[in-house]
Amino acid sequence: MAQDADRRQELGAFLRKRREELVRADFDLPPVGRSRTRGLRREEIAYRAGISVTWYTWLEQGRRTNPSRQVLDAIARNMRLSAAEHEYVLSLAGYAATGPPDTGEAHDAGDAASVPPHLQRLLDAQGASPAFAIPPDWAIAGWNRAYQMLYPNVDTVPAEDRNLLWLIYTDPTIRRMLPDWEVTSRHFLAEYRAEAGPSLGHPVHVALIDRLLGRSPEFARAWAEHRVERFASRERTFRHPAVGDLVFEHHRLAPSDLPDVHVIVYVPRVGTDTGERMRRLLAEPEAAWAVGAVD
Template sequence: MNEARTELAHFLRTKRHHVSPAAVGLEDHGRRRTPGLRREEVSLLSGVSLTWYTWLEQARDITPSRQVVDALAKTLRLTEAEHSYVLRLVGQSAPRPQDDVDQLPAHAQQLLDALGDSPAYAITPTWFIIGWNSAYQAFYPGIAAVPPEDRNLLWLVFTDQQVQSLHTHWDVDSRHFLAQFRAETGPRIHQPPVARLVERLRQASPDFRAGWAGHGVEQFSARERQFRHPVVGDLHLAHHRLSLTDDPGIDLVVYTAVPGTGTAERLAQMQSDPDEVGPEASNLHAGQPSWGGWRADARRRPGPERPSCAASQR
């Protein structure tokens, strides 16, 4: 069975269950066996035959037109990101998924290094981190010590306690990350590298398992975010993401200081002598390496290891 059709079927069912009859102007005549709309109601409201829509939810070998997708998006109250996601699943307006690159090109690493005190890293289409600058290593000293197969942004967000402790609003941030990951990997969601990552996360994190079942989808948007660093304290950062036109399989994630918050000074302090550690550095999680130990390890390393994505996905 086609993997994209299977994902589309699951997605449509999930969204149908989240739309109330009242939201689309229908009267609710008593208790329903399942929440949300019935298939026949979606069919009627979208101007699609019941048989055709049922086949979509059964992952049958059919291809809906743009007109059908647009009608379903309106009925199911899909967001712009969700609408685009469905279009990609059915092969419309969807660029070919990029293969993961083996390593970060030298010119991209030079760009990261030129960002100075702004923490920045590079990720592949499946969110494996393949490069970073010294500011990011000071922000998250554990990055160099993480095994290559675990050096995945989504994996770290949901399983690494030090990463979680950096996020002042981890519960909100993690939901954004998960929905963005699903939106970007939807067409390849059943390919072995992504499937293995998702299964590992399901086993390792109840929060991921619950969030993944919700089929949330959203596009990345630049926003201001708050962090709590154990050495320099509160950081108010603007979160940006840039694509390389000559390397479309690589995105650069950059955090810049929000003016007027004192963050620029704290970012500069963060990269100063690692031995000048404030009392907040003692706030460690039991059973995990200390921040001080990670920083010492980072000083011993000549630079970020460049794992091949093929090795990371095995």
């Protein structure tokens, strides 16, 4: 299957990238030549993991090797991968179900019915906390009024572009609103990669990545880094042109009856006036639309 080949290629590229980034001194190994201090040789990883160099080379080349979980665990342990990276390697080899079901059907980002009424009511109930819902392909499938006041473009962007990853890398409005765009964009991309995992070969994901590679040089550079991260709640700051800086806690929930859908909620940070500023936007919605008017 084409998707199996895609997963093998991604696994090989990921391991190769991580191996090349390892610091030799951390493994009590001398530099290669006079100056090369980063990157372990394939044979050095293979020896530590207890496998043949040829077999490990085939793994990096994306050949059909059918590695056991024990072998992948040994490689991950000896490459000192993080827990998220370890899970990612296992998922690409079929040992963890971190990706969405492979239904063969694309999610319609513009189909309002894709968010069930009860989920929309949950979003609306967040009040002054911006909230939205994303399925496995990260299309923004539903949102509340507070999120629309924070980012009015969500209601006007073409349906095919209403995707969180696409907007982060292509919408200049978002870039202006995020003082830490370089860090935030990489966080999102690393989380997306970890979640998509073995489904990266699905046509929906392939189409999104291909579009982004052709549109955004920043995305292309970040994608080549093969970063993988678990989601972690964190502080987020938005620089809104109408009400100034807004500081939130970024949380993500998965409804038990819709486990493949994630609900993202930005909770106004305690000790700031973000909640008051959001209520002002909700009371004076014309102020928020100034965001969408900026090119």
